[in-house]
Amino acid sequence: MIRISKLTDYATVLLAAMAREPGRRFASAALAQQTQIGAATVSKLLKQLQRAGFVHSTRGLHGGYQLARPAEAISAASILDALEGPVAVTDCSAGQGQCELEPTCHVGRAWQRVNLSIRRSLYEVSLAQLAGLDGGTARLPAMEREIKAGLRARGGATAS
Amino acid sequence: MIRISKLTDYATVLLAAMAREPGRRFASAALAQQTQIGAATVSKLLKQLQRAGFVHSTRGLHGGYQLARPAEAISAASILDALEGPVAVTDCSAGQGQCELEPTCHVGRAWQRVNLSIRRSLYEVSLAQLAGLDGGTARLPAMEREIKAGLRARGGATAS
DNA sequence: ACAATCAGGACTAAAATGGTCCTCGTTAGC
DNA sequence: GCTAACGAGGACCATTTTAGTCCTGATTGT
Numbered sequence: 001m002i003r004i005s006k007l008t009d010y011a012t013v014l015l016a017a018m019a020r021e022p023g024r025r026f027a028s029a030a031l032a033q034q035t036q037i038g039a040a041t042v043s044k045l046l047k048q049l050q051r052a053g054f055v056h057s058t059r060g061l062h063g064g065y066q067l068a069r070p071a072e073a074i075s076a077a078s079i080l081d082a083l084e085g086p087v088a089v090t091d092c093s094a095g096q097g098q099c100e101l102e103p104t105c106h107v108g109r110a111w112q113r114v115n116l117s118i119r120r121s122l123y124e125v126s127l128a129q130l131a132g133l134d135g136g137t138a139r140l141p142a143m144e145r146e147i148k149a150g151l152r153a154r155g156g157a158t159a160s
Numbered sequence: 161m162i163r164i165s166k167l168t169d170y171a172t173v174l175l176a177a178m179a180r181e182p183g184r185r186f187a188s189a190a191l192a193q194q195t196q197i198g199a200a201t202v203s204k205l206l207k208q209l210q211r212a213g214f215v216h217s218t219r220g221l222h223g224g225y226q227l228a229r230p231a232e233a234i235s236a237a238s239i240l241d242a243l244e245g246p247v248a249v250t251d252c253s254a255g256q257g258q259c260e261l262e263p264t265c266h267v268g269r270a271w272q273r274v275n276l277s278i279r280r281s282l283y284e285v286s287l288a289q290l291a292g293l294d295g296g297t298a299r300l301p302a303m304e305r306e307i308k309a310g311l312r313a314r315g316g317a318t319a320s
Numbered sequence: 321a322c323a324a325t326c327a328g329g330a331c332t333a334a335a336a337t338g339g340t341c342c343t344c345g346t347t348a349g350c
Numbered sequence: 351g352c353t354a355a356c357g358a359g360g361a362c363c364a365t366t367t368t369a370g371t372c373c374t375g376a377t378t379g380t
Binding site for chain 4: 321322323324325326327328329330331332333334335336337338339340341342343344345346347348349350
């Protein structure tokens with residue numbers, strides 16, 4: 001239902017944790033303890049984040065990870081892209097010419113618009129914001145609160 | 161990767177097809193043929209759409225389905241809500257107080273903002289637009305084209 | 321009565337997701 | 351130069367979700 005995976009969610013939690021102490025080098029195990037996410041999972045995620053260039057790793061004794069870029073320079077969109085591939089609401093909204101029904105269905109174009117709009121909101125959120133580092137939580141304008149009221153609560157208590 | 165399910169995609173294709181001939185009553189099989197989606201799947205989807213109130217059904221001989229409301233009055237968001245449950249980027253972005261890490265992680269709040277933003281774009285797209293019925297395809301402004309360029313193509317040719 | 325058509329499920333196959341574990345390479349400290 | 355603490359890279363498995371089929375009824379025009 002238009003959601004990001006738990007793993008990606010965890011990744012943002014990890015990055016956010018690191019963003020709060022920019023200088024520090026974090027061992028995988030330490031981050032696991034700090035975030036309460038399984039150690040093996042944290043390790044796996046950090047490796048991915050390293051390959052994607054979000055964190056810099058140091059091997060060997062006293063090694064660990066640290067943010068490769070300032071938190072302001074990392075957008076939610078880039079994290080999503082790295083961990084889940086590019087945002088694509090439907091299969092054919094990622095590009096055109098991949099749907100043999102395109103001339104008849106017309107639907108693809110509209111989804112592409114939606115897709116871009118989503119992508120834009122993702123670009124506008126930085127890791128610094130995700131980590132709650134800048135300016136504090138802005139009040140939600142009335143319209144947003146109204147939309148929010150339409151949401152039913154969903155089960156499950158997970159990190160994010 | 162922030163995507164809607166194939167079934168939901170199909171559902172929009174079905175609704176869009178019906179929206180193009182508002183008066184007509186469509187038999188499930190006829191829609192299946194028209195859209196090239198499996199008959200059993202179409203039938204299942206229409207039943208869901210009926211329960212959700214998007215279409216009105218007539219039983220018996222020469223029965224079928226027709227749109228219950230004008231296409232302009234059906235938003236993409238409502239379709240998504242009906243078929244996949246409410247949009248929630250992360251588990252705890254659907255509401256608050258469901259994440260025991262919330263005081264420490266701060267991430268939830270930011271996701272909620274993203275979530276609302278996505279939801280808003282979904283509200284702004286009507287079935288009429290999805291069906292390509294109003295005003296033709298608007299030109300994409302420059303910024304959107306630029307963002308789009310950042311998307312890698314993805315495999316798979318499916319209806320949408 | 322009968323054939324077309326929707327209603328409501330049960331069921332299954334396939335794929336994505338979340339998570340663990342093992343082996344190896346690297347490096348600082350002794 | 352050993353050794354212990356660390357990351358790199360996968361293989362692997364369990365569970366859940368998703369997609370799709372099929373069957374058994376209930377309705378209704380002809």
